[in-house]
Amino acid sequence: IEFFDRYKTFSKYEIMESWFNKGEKHSYQNYHIHAGADISGVYYHQTNGKDGNITFRTDSLGIRSSKIYPYYDMSQEPRKGKILLFPSFLEHCVLKNQTDDERISVSFNVNLQI
Numbered sequence: 001i002e003f004f005d006r007y008k009t010f011s012k013y014e015i016m017e018s019w020f021n022k023g024e025k026h027s028y029q030n031y032h033i034h035a036g037a038d039i040s041g042v043y044y045h046q047t048n049g050k051d052g053n054i055t056f057r058t059d060s061l062g063i064r065s066s067k068i069y070p071y072y073d074m075s076q077e078p079r080k081g082k083i084l085l086f087p088s089f090l091e092h093c094v095l096k097n098q099t100d101d102e103r104i105s106v107s108f109n110v111n112l113q114i
Helices: none
Strands: 011-021 029-033 041-048 053-055 074-078 081-085 090-092 103-114
Touching: none
Parallel strands: none
Antiparallel strands: 011 103, 029 090, 041 081, 041 103, 053 074, 053 090
16 A cells, blocks of 8 residues: 555556466466566456465565565465556566466556656
8 A cells, every 4th residue: 555655646557568377287487577667467367366376575675685684575365356466676476386276367567657
């Protein structure tokens, strides 16, 4: 919520691109970012909730592992019918689907305009 409070001044947006994802057994996505976009998101059309969490790296926010700020990942289970939005610069991956069920989702990138 704090992230989106910063974007209240943007009255227009443009969906730059979107794509369909089909996550079969053993599928995964390596760590990456969505360069050139402001907000990225994923809509979960079909999931059992155990077929591969989306995981974000804290060090992509400039937080390096130390005694004060240990490195950690933040992970979110997919939820059917839900949309997850996040800053496009945030490095993330999708963990391996170790179930026999397919995860189906639609991902997208958004640019904000003043």
